Amino acid sequence: MKTYPKESTPPINTSRRRFLRRAGVSAASVGLLATAACHKGEQIRVKPNKIDIGKGDMSVLNYAYALEQLEAGFYTQLIQTPYSDITADELALFTSIRDHEILHREFFKAALGANAIPTLVTDFTTINFSDKISVLNAAKNFEDIGVLAYVGVSNQIQNKDYLTITGKIASVEARHAALLSNMITPGSFSGTDQVDDIGLNKFLSISDVLYRTNGFLKTKVSAIYYDYQV
Amino acid sequence: MNLFNIINEIEKIDPEFNDRLNPRRAAIKNITRFGSKVTLAAMPFALGTMLKRAYAADTAAPGVIDVLNFALTLEYLESSFYNLATGNTTIIPADTLPYFITIRDDENRHVSFLQSAISTLGGTPITSPNFDFSGGSGSMTGPFTDVFTNYDTFLKLALTFEDTGVRAYNGQASNLINNKDILTYVLAIHAVEARHASAIRQIFKISPWITSTATLGNDTGISFADANYQGEENVLQKGIDVTKLPALSGSTTSIGTATAAFDEPLTMNQVQNLIKIFIAP
Numbered sequence: 001m002k003t004y005p006k007e008s009t010p011p012i013n014t015s016r017r018r019f020l021r022r023a024g025v026s027a028a029s030v031g032l033l034a035t036a037a038c039h040k041g042e043q044i045r046v047k048p049n050k051i052d053i054g055k056g057d058m059s060v061l062n063y064a065y066a067l068e069q070l071e072a073g074f075y076t077q078l079i080q081t082p083y084s085d086i087t088a089d090e091l092a093l094f095t096s097i098r099d100h101e102i103l104h105r106e107f108f109k110a111a112l113g114a115n116a117i118p119t120l121v122t123d124f125t126t127i128n129f130s131d132k133i134s135v136l137n138a139a140k141n142f143e144d145i146g147v148l149a150y151v152g153v154s155n156q157i158q159n160k161d162y163l164t165i166t167g168k169i170a171s172v173e174a175r176h177a178a179l180l181s182n183m184i185t186p187g188s189f190s191g192t193d194q195v196d197d198i199g200l201n202k203f204l205s206i207s208d209v210l211y212r213t214n215g216f217l218k219t220k221v222s223a224i225y226y227d228y229q230v
Numbered sequence: 231m232n233l234f235n236i237i238n239e240i241e242k243i244d245p246e247f248n249d250r251l252n253p254r255r256a257a258i259k260n261i262t263r264f265g266s267k268v269t270l271a272a273m274p275f276a277l278g279t280m281l282k283r284a285y286a287a288d289t290a291a292p293g294v295i296d297v298l299n300f301a302l303t304l305e306y307l308e309s310s311f312y313n314l315a316t317g318n319t320t321i322i323p324a325d326t327l328p329y330f331i332t333i334r335d336d337e338n339r340h341v342s343f344l345q346s347a348i349s350t351l352g353g354t355p356i357t358s359p360n361f362d363f364s365g366g367s368g369s370m371t372g373p374f375t376d377v378f379t380n381y382d383t384f385l386k387l388a389l390t391f392e393d394t395g396v397r398a399y400n401g402q403a404s405n406l407i408n409n410k411d412i413l414t415y416v417l418a419i420h421a422v423e424a425r426h427a428s429a430i431r432q433i434f435k436i437s438p439w440i441t442s443t444a445t446l447g448n449d450t451g452i453s454f455a456d457a458n459y460q461g462e463e464n465v466l467q468k469g470i471d472v473t474k475l476p477a478l479s480g481s482t483t484s485i486g487t488a489t490a491a492f493d494e495p496l497t498m499n500q501v502q503n504l505i506k507i508f509i510a511p
Contacts, residue, residue, distance in 0.1 A: 076478065096437065100491040103483050106475040107491075111468055147421050154403070154417045155410035161468050163407055167400045167417060168467075168492040172439055174424035175431075179438045182429060187328045189429040190336055190422055199339025201421035203414060 049218060051117045053206075055225040057159050058115045063206055064166060065108035066120060066221050067149055070213055071142050072101040073122040078139070083132045090183075094139075097176050104169055121218035136184050143177035144194050145204075145212055146170075152203035156226075174201070294409050295353035297402050300498050301416065302344040304398055306358040307505060308391055309337035314363070315388075318378050326433050330388070333426045340419055347415065360510040363387065368510030373454065389434055390455045392427035394496065394504055397458075399423060401495035424493070442489035458504055461494045 053062040075098030082091060109116050128134040150170035157163045178189035185191075195201055204212075207228030214220050220230035312334035315321055322330050345355040366372025377383045399420035406413040428438035434450070440462050441449045447462030448455055465473050465488045473488045496504075 093437075096439070096441075096487070096490065099477060099483075099487040100439070102478055103472060103475060103487055103491045106483075107467055107470065107472055110470050110475060151414060151417045151421055155413050157407070160404035160407055163403050163413075164400065164495055165467055165492070167403045167420065168494065170417065170421060171396045171400060171424035171427075171493040172491055174421040175428035175438045178425035178428035179432065181425075182432060187332065189329075190332050190425045195336065195422055195425070197339075198343050199336045199422060200343065200415060200418035201425070203418055 049121070050220045050222060050230060051120075052222040052224050052229075053117065053226075054115075057157060057162055058112065059223065059225060060153055060157050060166070061108055061112050061162065062115070062117045063153060063209075063221075063223065064150070064169070065105065065112060065116060066217075067146055067209070067213065068101055068105040068108055069120045070122060070216055071146060072098065072105045073120075074124060074127075074138065074142055074216075075101055077124055077129060078135060081129045083130050083135055085132060093179065097139075100172060100176070117221075118219070120221070123216055123218045126215070136180060140177065140180040140184060143173055143180050145209060146173035147177050147194070148202055148204040149206075149209040151201055152205055152209065156206075293405055294412060295348060295351060297405050297416075297498075298344055298348045298351075298353070298412070299356045300501075301399065301402065301419070302341065302348065302355055303359065304395055304501070304505070305337055305340040305344055307361060307508060308395065309334065309341050310358065310361050311363060311388070311391065312337055314378060315384055321378055321381055321384055323381065329429055329433060333388075333392075333429070336422055336426065340422075343415070343419070347412065351412075361508055362510045363508055365507040367507050372507060385430070385434055386450075386452045386455070389427070389430045389450060390452065390458050392423060392430055393440065393450075394458045394501065395423040396420065396427050396493055397462075397496040398498075398501040400493060401497050401501070403495075437490070439490040440493065441486045444485050447489075447494075461496070463489055464492075464494050465489065467492060 053059040053066065075094060078094055079091070079098055082094075086094075124138075127138045147170060150166055150173060154163060154166065154170075157166065177194070181188040181191055181194075206223045206226040210221055210223055210228050210230075214230055222229045312330055316327070316330055316334050348355040360368070362368050362370055362372065363377045364370050364372035364375045366375075374383055374387060377387055399416060403413065403417060403420075406416055431438045431450075436450060440447070440459065442459070442463040443449075444463060446456070446459075448459035449462075450459070463485075465471055465485065472491070473483050473485060475483050477483045477487065
C-alpha cells in the first residue's frame with residue numbers, strides 16, 4: 001500500500017486487508033463485516049462519514065458514481081453562485097456541463113440500484129467561486145481527473161456493456177476537459193500536463209484518483225480492495 | 231550479468247516497460263528480492279519467464295492485432311490529412327494553425343505508438359493506404375476536391391474525422407476487454423481524439439459535445455456527415471432510458487442533455503464504410 005501523507009490514516013495491516021478481500025468486501029456489506037471482524041478481536045471503524053466502493057464491477061460503477069457526484073456538485077454550486085463577470089456563453093457552457101454531470105450521476109445511481117453508495121457530502125471550501133480563475137482551474141482539474149480516472153479504471157471492468165458505457169462517458173469528460181483547457185490557455189486542449197509525449201492521455205489508478213479527490217469530500221471514499229483507505 | 235542494466239536496456243526500447251500496470255510494475259520491483267534467491271546460471275531463464283509474463287499474456291486474445299491495425303488505419307488517415315493540410319501554408323489561418331499542429335503531432339504519435347504496439351505483440355503493422363481526401367475512392371474527383379484549398383471544407387472533414395474517431399475507438403473497447411494493457415492504451419488514445427474533437431468543434435463554433443435531437447444524431451449542420459453521426463441520438467444506456475432520469479429540476483432529462491452526455495460507439499464495419507471513400511484501392 002502506498003503512503004498518503006495528507007488524506008489517509010496509517011495503512012491497515014496486511015492480514016486484515018487480505019481478510020477483507022477474501023470476504024469480498026462491498027459497500028453494502030461493510031457494516032456486517034465490521035461486526036464479523038470484531039468477533040476476531042479486530043477493529044474496523046466504520047464511521048458514517050466514510051464509505052468504501054467495494055469490489056467487482058459494482059465498485060467501478062460506485063467509483064464513477066462518486067466522481068460524478070463530485071463534479072455535479074461542483075457545477076451546481078458554480079451556477080448557483082457564478083463569478084461576477086461570467087459571460088452568457090460561459091454560463092451556457094457550464095450549465096450544459098452541469099447537466100451532463102448530473103445525468104452521469106443519475107445514470108450510475110440508477111444502474112447501481114441497491115448497490116449504490118450513499119449521497120456524498122462535498123466540500124468546496126478551497127474553491128473561490130467568486131473568482132473566475134479559481135473556478136476555471138477547479139473545473140479543469142475535475143474534468144482532467146475524470147478522464148484520468150475513466151481511462152485508468154477501464155481495465156478493471158469485467159462487463160463489456162459497462163466498459164462501453166464508461167467509454168461513452170470518458171470521451172464526453174475529455175470534451176469538457178479540452179474546453180476548460182482552452183478557456184484557460186487557448187490551444188492547450190491536448191497539453192503536456194494531460195497527454196504524454198507518445199500522444200496518449202495520462203491515466204491514474206483508483207487510489208491515486210481518490211487521493212486527489214477526497215479533499216473535496218466530507219464523506220471520505222475508500223477503496224480497500226484497490227489498496228486505498230482513508 | 232547485471233539484471234538492472236537489462237531492464238534499463240528494455241526501457242530504452244519500450245519506455246513503458248517499467249511503467250506498465252501495477253502487477254507488472256510490482257513484478258519488476260520484486261527483481262531485487264527475487265535475484266538474491268536465484269543462482270546466476272538460472273538468471274536468463276528467470277528473466278525470460280518474467281518477460282513472458284509482461285508481454286505474452288497479451289498476445290493470446292484473437293482479434294487484438296486486427297483491432298490495432300484498424301485503429302492504425304484511422305490514425306494513418308488522420309495523420310496524412312493533417313500532414314498535408316499543415317504542409318500547405320495557405321489553407322489554415324494563422325490563429326488556428328497551432329491547434330492543427332498539435333493535433334497533427336498527436337496523430338503522428340498515435341501512428342508510431344500503434345505500429346510499435348502491434349510489432350511488440352508479434353503482429354505486422356499494416357502499411358498506410360493511399361488516401362484520396364476528395365472522397366473519390368481514388369479518383370481524386372470526389373465531393374471534397376477543394377479540401378486543401380478551402381478552409382471550410384477542410385474544417386468540416388477534420389471535425390467529421392475526429393468525432394468519427396472517438397466513436398470508432400469506443401466501439402473497440404469491448405473487443406479488448408481481455409487485454410488489459412492494450413485496452414488502457416487504446417482508451418488513452420480515445421480520450422485524446424475526444425480532446426481534438428472538442429477543440430475543432432470550438433473552432434467550428436458549435437458545442438464541444440454532440441447534442442442530438444430525437445431523430446437526428448448529426449448536430450453539426452454538415453449535411454454529408456449524417457451517417458457519421460447516425461446512432462448519436464440514442465438515449466438507452468444499459469437498458470435505462472436516460473431521458474426518464476431526473477435533472478436538476480424536474481423528473482426528466484432533455485434529449486439534448488441525454489445525447490450530449492454520452493458519445494455512442496460505431497462498429498468496425500460502420501467505420502470502414504464511412505472512410506472507404508477516402509481510401510484509394
